[in-house]
Amino acid sequence: MRHLLGLFLSIQKDLYCIAKMKINNENDIEDIIQETMLSAYTNLKKLKNNSFFKTWIIRILINKCNQFYKKKNLKSLDDKQEINIISTKEIDLSTIEFENFISFLTEEERTILTLYYSLSYTTKEIAQILKKREGTICSKISRAKTKIKEKYKGEFY
Amino acid sequence: MKNLDDYLNSFKNEKQSIPHSFTNTIKNFSPSKKESRYWIMRLKGIKKSIIVATSLLLGSGVVFAGSKVVENIWKQPETYEYTQKITQKDKEEAISEDEAKEKAIEYLNRIQLNKEVGKLKLTKTFRDNELVWSVGFNGGVLLLDKSGNIKSINIPSFEYKIPYNYGITREEARKVAKELLKKYNPNDNSDEYELVSLKRNSEEDKEAYIWYADFYKKYGDLYNQYETISIGWIPTINGLYSLRFENSKYENNEQIISKEEAIKIATEKDKQIEKRYNILSSEAEIGIDKMNTEVVYREKDIENYEKGTINFNRNENGQVTVKDDAVFYKVDNRVRKVWEVTIYYDHYKYDYPERFVYFVDSTTGEIIGGDRWNGTTNKIKDLKSDPYNVIEKN
Structure with a gap:
């Protein structure tokens, strides 16, 4: 058990950032991480290749977050009621946090950009996590960046 | 205006404070006791493959508490099927033809080459089997990688009317090179690049008038030869002849492993591979290098590796062909801070001792690649010391 805890602790930053991108409430995040660990513990035999442990855990976490939304009966994953949308006039780009900077994007776009830029996953790894084609991930990154440029007009090229 | 990519990448270093309650949730996790015996055995296998403490790198076993825990980055290289054919999987991996065309037109217009784009073809490079979009335009060819980043442009010199008096001075060449960098760089970060090489074709060459400039991105004292912009141009008219980009980003990883540790790691590995010669001496310096399969191939078959015939043959006509028993390996595209450990052997060729350079990752201590002759730093x-390189000399 110490080993499992150690593995989770070593990637806790990644897990926290991804969960935070999807769920705002800290208590809910802790519940979800517990469920993720339990799921990993009971389904370990399904992991075919040890080197995929990290992407496998993250996929479980993302699924748990999605199940959480269904359980709470929220309208959509883009439900922004809990997310603080900041108008562009208030933004100081030198101090803004990443999650606020991309808060206006869709949930999927926020997840992909978090994995890619904040946590340095490759497009291949992101494709494995989200079970999409790598080309699709590249396109979504490109489209999200276009949206950011439109949103923060005149700030970025 | 800021470069969006650079701005987004800056969040990598953003300190994410993790609530204590989150960490405690993990630490206090406890499933049913009856299952724990089985899972400890399985989990030990996972632990070996993804987490290593620095003491493991020195062969003393895994130490968990009290050691800096770093994550392995080297994975057993995957084999892949070398084929020039475009598969359905290749098509799914790359951006679409329409997207490729759009990116090509956007870039050509940006650099004021308002040319008509013609035929597009998804193809693979010969040596690296890399998937690229080849975009023909009026007068040349542009290559994009599978994500749509510009890789290269080539415009044959016969597309230009070469001016009679095409000679320029070295000082003029240096000035023009820097102007062309700003013109052709897709990003507004030209001041992060340094001119590392400036040369002209030799006068015996019928295209002696063509100048070439190579710019490398610089990080402090280190250069990343995998973030480069290379420009070939025809002087006086400043006609673009060739353009090549490489954009494998440097991860700027932490230096944890000492020089002595790196030399020890490389030496121990080398003893498993090189059985013909003894080690004469070794040295190491920090550099930026890319993960590669050099050590994998060298370990597989050192003789053929040194001849360059592990997977390819050259026939009597000079044509290069793939061997029937070729096995191709691939690794992740990662550029890291490494110790470039050069091992010299007591066997001389052309008055120099034979050598091999190992790239020992400066964070994890893993050997992530190598080079037959030199790391980036050398x-x-x-x-820079090449007499034909006129970056500074008059």
Whole structure:
């Protein structure tokens, strides 16, 4: 058990950032991480290749977050009621946090950009996590960046 | 205006404070006791493959508490099927033809080459089997990688009317090179690049008038030869002849492993591979290098590796062909801070001792690649001291 805890602790930053991108409430995040660990513990035999442990855990976490939304009966994953949308006039780009900077994007776009830029996953790894084609991930990154440029007009090229 | 990519990448270093309650949730996790015996055995296998403490790198076993825990980055290289054919999987991996065309037109217009784009073809490079979009335009060819980043442009010199008096001075060449960098760089970060090489074709060459400039991105004292912009141009008219981009980003990883540790790691590995010669001496310096399969191939078959015939043959006509028993390996595209450990052997060729350079990752201590002759740091030194390189000399 110490080993499992150690593995989770070593990637806790990644897990926290991804969960935070999807769920705002800290208590809910802790519940979800517990469920993720339990799921990993009971389904370990399904992991075919040890080197995929990290992407496998993250996929479980993302699924748990999605199940959480269904359980709470929220309208959509883009439900922004809990997310603080900041108008562009208030933004100081030198101090803004990443999650606020991309808060206006869709949930999927926020997840992909978090994995890619904040946590340095490759497009291949992101494709494995989200079970999409790598080309699709590249396109979504490109489209999200276009949206950011439109949103923060005149700030970025 | 800021470069969006650079801005987004800056969040990598953003300190994410993790609530204590989150960490405690993990630490206090406890499933049913009856299952724990089985899972400890399985989990030990996972632990070996993804987490290693620095003491493991020195062969003393895994130490968990009290050691800096770093994550392995080297994975057993995957084999892949070398084929020039475009598969359905290849098509799914790359951006679509329409997207490729759009990116090509956007870039050509940006650099004021308002050319008509013609035929597009998804193809693979010969040596690296890399998937690229080849975009023909009026007068040349543009290559994009599978994500749509510009890789290269080539415009044959016969597309230009070469001016009669095409000679320029070295000082003029240096000035023009820097102007062309700003013109052709897709990003507004030209001041992060340094001119490392400036050369002209030799006068015996019928295209002697063509100048070439290589710019490398610089990080402090280190150069990344995998973030480069290379420009070939025809002087006086400043006609673009060739353009090549490489954009494998440097991860700027932490230096944890000491020089002595790196030399020890490389030496121990080398003893498993090189059985013909003894080690004469070794040295190491920090550099930026890319993960590669050199050590994998060298370990597989050192003789053929040194001849360059592990997977390819050259026939009597000079044609290069793939061997029937070729096995191709691939690794992740990662550029890291490494110790470039050069091992010299007591066997001389052309008055120099034979050698091999190991790239020992400066964070994890893993051997992530190598080079037959030089790491980046020595390559830059050799380049700058080349008498034909006129970056500074008059």
